[in-house]
Amino acid sequence: MRVLVTGGAGFLGSHTVVQLVAAGHEPVVVDNFSNAKHGVISRLEQLVGRTIPLYSFDLREQDRIRAVFHGERIDAVIHFAGLKAVGEGVRQPLKYYRNNLESTFALIDAMHHYGVRKLVFSSSATVYGPDAQMPLVEGSPTSATHPYGWTKVMIEQVLHDLTVAEPTWRVGVLRYFNPVGAHPSGLIGEDPKDVPSNLMPYIAQVAAGRRKELYVYGDDYDTPDGSGVRDYIHVEDLATGHLAALAAVDRGGWPLRLWNLGTGVGTSVLELVHAFEGVLGRPLPYKVVARRPGDVAESYANPTKARNELGWRATRSIDQMCADTWRWQQANPSGYEDDLSSEDGLDSTGRPSSPVADSISRQARSRGSAAVVERPPQSQ
Ligand SMILES: NC(=O)c1ccc[n+]([C@@H]2O[C@H](COP(=O)([O-])OP(=O)(O)OC[C@H]3O[C@@H](n4cnc5c(N)ncnc54)[C@H](O)[C@@H]3O)[C@@H](O)[C@H]2O)c1
Numbered sequence: 001m002r003v004l005v006t007g008g009a010g011f012l013g014s015h016t017v018v019q020l021v022a023a024g025h026e027p028v029v030v031d032n033f034s035n036a037k038h039g040v041i042s043r044l045e046q047l048v049g050r051t052i053p054l055y056s057f058d059l060r061e062q063d064r065i066r067a068v069f070h071g072e073r074i075d076a077v078i079h080f081a082g083l084k085a086v087g088e089g090v091r092q093p094l095k096y097y098r099n100n101l102e103s104t105f106a107l108i109d110a111m112h113h114y115g116v117r118k119l120v121f122s123s124s125a126t127v128y129g130p131d132a133q134m135p136l137v138e139g140s141p142t143s144a145t146h147p148y149g150w151t152k153v154m155i156e157q158v159l160h161d162l163t164v165a166e167p168t169w170r171v172g173v174l175r176y177f178n179p180v181g182a183h184p185s186g187l188i189g190e191d192p193k194d195v196p197s198n199l200m201p202y203i204a205q206v207a208a209g210r211r212k213e214l215y216v217y218g219d220d221y222d223t224p225d226g227s228g229v230r231d232y233i234h235v236e237d238l239a240t241g242h243l244a245a246l247a248a249v250d251r252g253g254w255p256l257r258l259w260n261l262g263t264g265v266g267t268s269v270l271e272l273v274h275a276f277e278g279v280l281g282r283p284l285p286y287k288v289v290a291r292r293p294g295d296v297a298e299s300y301a302n303p304t305k306a307r308n309e310l311g312w313r314a315t316r317s318i319d320q321m322c323a324d325t326w327r328w329q330q331a332n333p334s335g336y337e338d339d340l341s342s343e344d345g346l347d348s349t350g351r352p353s354s355p356v357a358d359s360i361s362r363q364a365r366s367r368g369s370a371a372v373v374e375r376p377p378q379s380q
Pocket residue numbers: 006007008009010011012013030031032033034035036057058059060079080081082083084099103122123124125176177178179198
């Protein structure tokens with residue numbers, strides 16, 4: 001299938017793009033690089049051995065997303081694009097609501113206009129309310145405690161209402177638990193732009209000496225060692241889950257389905273730290289501090305529905321997650337180097353200034369006005 005991957009330059013999108021190509025699909029990426037670097041594209045092309053069609057713009061630009069559907073024969077969409085930092089969303093709620101909701105509306109509108117009805121959407125375990133019973137099943141009540149979480153709850157509701165009104169849609173909603181790890185090549189991985197807000201990249205940066213020590217928020221929860229318990233899932237397993245969901249959406253037979261993508265196994269913060277220490281062969285500096293407001297003691301999935309309906313399950317261990325994270329971190333101490341050296345990727349003679357810019361501009365040339373050579377990444 002020709003699959004539009006929104007947010008395909010991001011952490012989860014990039015790993016999924018690699019697996020899509022390996023499975024014989026043709027991914028087409030749209031990303032505004034608000035939380036990604038252009039350097040990821042050349043790494044992706046190195047991994048898959050060919051050019052990936054890339055459109056660099058904000059999904060909310062309705063004309064541009066329509067132009068992509070007009071110019072490419074898109075069969076299905078995987079919608080990763082979105083802002084995801086919980087704390088930033090609390091400080092700038094409108095930015096989060098606008099970005100995540102409006103980009104989804106623009107996408108759905110374009111899909112509707114061009115008759116594309118197959119969609120896999122990136123939701124999150126954050127949609128489960130703080131009082132839900134463990135393990136979390138897809139029927140557990142949904143709620144949110146912060147704007148980012150509400151954007152996911154709201155988009156799920158929009159998709160539900162859409163598919164009730166128009167049952168020809170085929171929508172798979174994936175509720176991810178805690179994706180970590182990296183591609184085993186060490187070429188692509190998670191590259192947080194600022195201070196990592198998730199545990200694993202923070203651990204990796206402490207291990208690399210980029211940060212002094214790790215803070216463990218609370219060791220007095222009602223869990224085996226007192227630290228918070230989460231369901232960590234290897235990004236490669238998560239990517240496989242998307243291929244399984246895409247196949248299910250393609251088979252169809254229903255308008256909307258929800259699936260948890262988790263391992264079903266809870267791991268505590270301290271267990272994860274010790275697993276990483278095992279890979280490193282040395283202790284990591286950490287300090288236990290007060291609980292963070294809003295954190296729950298434990299959160300882990302019941303992944304049975306995905307196993308039964310998608311034939312998918314996570315196979316990679318915590319040790320593998322740590323080893324792959326560490327390989328990526330060591331090989332890329334500062335993350336992706338950004339290859340664009342001039343404002344728009346063209347040098348003073350108008351020629352591409354880098355291989356990445358070349359790859360983008362090659363497509364701009366071959367696709368006329370639909371593809372664009374954009375400015376370097378900007379924060380919104
Ligand atoms: N990583 C996690 O822990 C996690 C957990 C649950 C759900 N999710 C969801 O999965 C999706 C992907 O997460 P990720 O970890 O890969 O994040 P990411 O930030 O690495 O990737 C998201 C990508 O979307 C792009 N983007 C954002 N807004 C855009 C817009 N308006 N137009 C075009 N591109 C835009 C960003 O530049 C980025 O490359 C997100 O929707 C996120 O909310 C992530």
